[in-house]
Amino acid sequence: xxxxxxxxxxxxxxxxxxxxxxxxxxxxxxxxxxxxxxxxxxxxxxxxxxxxxxxxxxxxxxxxxxxxxxxxxxxxxxxxxxxxxxxxxxxxxxxxxxxxxxxxxxxxxxxxxxxxxxxxxxxxxxxxxxxxxxxxxxxxxxxxxxxxxxxxxxxxxxxxxxxxxxxxxxxxxxxxxxxxxxxxxxxxxxxxxxxxxxxxxxxxxxxxxxxxxxxxxxxxxxxxxxxxxxxxxxxxxxxxxxxxxxxxxxxxxxxxxxxxxxxxxxxxxxxxxxxxxxxxxxxxxxxxxxxxxxxxxxxxxxxxxxxxxxxxxxxxxxxxxxxxxxxxxxxxxxxxxxxxxxxxxxxxxxxxxxxxxxxxxxxxxxxxxxxxxxxxxxxxxxxxxxxxxxxxxxxxxxxxxxxxxxxxxxxxxxxxxxxxxxxxxxxxxxxxxxxxxxxxxxxxxxxxxxxxxxxxxxxxxxxxxxxxxxxxxxxxxxxxxxxxxxx
Numbered sequence: 001x002x003x004x005x006x007x008x009x010x011x012x013x014x015x016x017x018x019x020x021x022x023x024x025x026x027x028x029x030x031x032x033x034x035x036x037x038x039x040x041x042x043x044x045x046x047x048x049x050x051x052x053x054x055x056x057x058x059x060x061x062x063x064x065x066x067x068x069x070x071x072x073x074x075x076x077x078x079x080x081x082x083x084x085x086x087x088x089x090x091x092x093x094x095x096x097x098x099x100x101x102x103x104x105x106x107x108x109x110x111x112x113x114x115x116x117x118x119x120x121x122x123x124x125x126x127x128x129x130x131x132x133x134x135x136x137x138x139x140x141x142x143x144x145x146x147x148x149x150x151x152x153x154x155x156x157x158x159x160x161x162x163x164x165x166x167x168x169x170x171x172x173x174x175x176x177x178x179x180x181x182x183x184x185x186x187x188x189x190x191x192x193x194x195x196x197x198x199x200x201x202x203x204x205x206x207x208x209x210x211x212x213x214x215x216x217x218x219x220x221x222x223x224x225x226x227x228x229x230x231x232x233x234x235x236x237x238x239x240x241x242x243x244x245x246x247x248x249x250x251x252x253x254x255x256x257x258x259x260x261x262x263x264x265x266x267x268x269x270x271x272x273x274x275x276x277x278x279x280x281x282x283x284x285x286x287x288x289x290x291x292x293x294x295x296x297x298x299x300x301x302x303x304x305x306x307x308x309x310x311x312x313x314x315x316x317x318x319x320x321x322x323x324x325x326x327x328x329x330x331x332x333x334x335x336x337x338x339x340x341x342x343x344x345x346x347x348x349x350x351x352x353x354x355x356x357x358x359x360x361x362x363x364x365x366x367x368x369x370x371x372x373x374x375x376x377x378x379x380x381x382x383x384x385x386x387x388x389x390x391x392x393x394x395x396x397x398x399x400x401x402x403x404x405x406x407x408x409x410x411x412x413x414x415x416x417x418x419x420x421x422x423x424x425x426x427x428x429x430x431x432x433x434x435x436x437x438x439x440x441x442x443x444x445x446x447x448x449x450x451x452x453x454x455x456x457x458x459x460x461x462x463x464x465x466x467x468x469x470x471x472x473x474x475x476x477x478x479x480x481x482x483x484x485x486x487x
Contacts, residue, residue: 232316
């Protein structure tokens with residue numbers, strides 16, 4: 001299916017029928033079919049799955065993706081390397097770097113001095129998973145997650161790396177993970193979008209990268225599979241409120257009239273985006289009541305709110321986004337994506353990463369606990385991580401109290417929880433310098449294939465013909481589903 005070709009094919013066919021005098025009969029038949037559809041519309045699913053999907057019984061029905069934009073340092077959070085202290089300020093051995101490319105931000109440095117983490121680690125939970133003192137609340141959920149220490153990517157700069165982690169390609173224009181899920185699996189909710197995005201606030205002074213809508217775009221798929229971004233300030237969604245003097249009945253009457261005009265346009269030209277426009281107007285109408293109820297936390301218990309931390313009732317914060325993600329999942333939303341900025345610590349890392357962790361640590365752990373308490377974690381997959389890792393050598397001046405780290409695509413840490421993922425497992429290993437994977441590498445395409453697998457999708461069978469290729473989230477070459485981390 002190619003919308004552009006279908007558009008011209010359908011348009012030419014209708015022009016022929018109209019010229020042959022069959023246009024009125026076709027419209028009459030269309031009207032009868034329309035009435036039949038409208039009569040049963042209340043029983044129909046607004047976001048149905050594609051025929052034949054899921055391909056097999058899913059382990060997870062929903063996805064919450066917590067993206068730490070800017071790339072948190074694995075050395076200071078999850079990849080414990082106590083032996084580095086004896087190498088403090090020594091040159092990174094050539095045998096470790098092995099001629100691998102580095103960014104222009106450090107390529108001009110005279111030295112590449114090893115910078116051990118200044119933060120303490122400890123074994124957590126019954127699993128003994130090693131975690132930094134920076135994430136005391138995540139330490140409490142160690143037995144609920146799988147920590148993958150061996151994630152790899154090719155991208156070495158933020159924009160292509162973020163585009164890759166979300167779309168499976170460094171080249172803009174491909175559908176995001178959430179859009180693929182919306183396209184393939186639809187949604188259980190008729191009153192909220194299938195794919196929702198939050199871009200919460202982050203600590204002042206953070207080194208933040210820009211976010212681009214391509215990270216939640218539908219690319220070459222229909223725009224109805226775009227992620228819907230909910231705003232933290234003002235109206236959660238712009239323009240869905242009725243203007244003064246217009247009530248719900250008036251809005252319904254206007255939409256019915258507008259839909260008739262759009263249906264005529266669809267019949268005449270066959271442009272699939274016209275159908276998207278119709279469905280978006282209808283969704284906006286339903287969201288007039290569903291969104292205010294969604295963001296109203298008055299029904300949450302004091303204990304739940306306290307679990308998410310002091311910022312949970314401040315609109316637009318990460319904590320607020322986390323609890324809303326849970327509320328979305330309860331209401332049948334297929335995919336929720338939370339993109340937290342400010343993790344790009346090229347200098348002054350100890351101070352800046354501490355601020356970032358204080359913003360996300362407690363709400364992230366609370367989300368896992370909350371889902372688990374409500375019985376939602378079993379069929380909700382939660383993913384936490386950035387777009388690449390950070391270097392073991394310092395960028396700029398190195399002291400025992402302060403250092404920075406450059407981009408490092410060769411290995412970084414991500415974790416997953418719920419939805420068919422083993423609990424309390426540490427998977428993959430890196431060398432003594434956290435510079436190369438030495439055991440069980442997991443490419444980002446492998447990770448995305450595993451996510452799709454958890455959702456009941458064979459990544460080889462979910463494709464879309466575009467530019468002469470059967471396009472897939474996981475690319476042309478078959479990836480590997482990481483079955484070792486699955487139950």
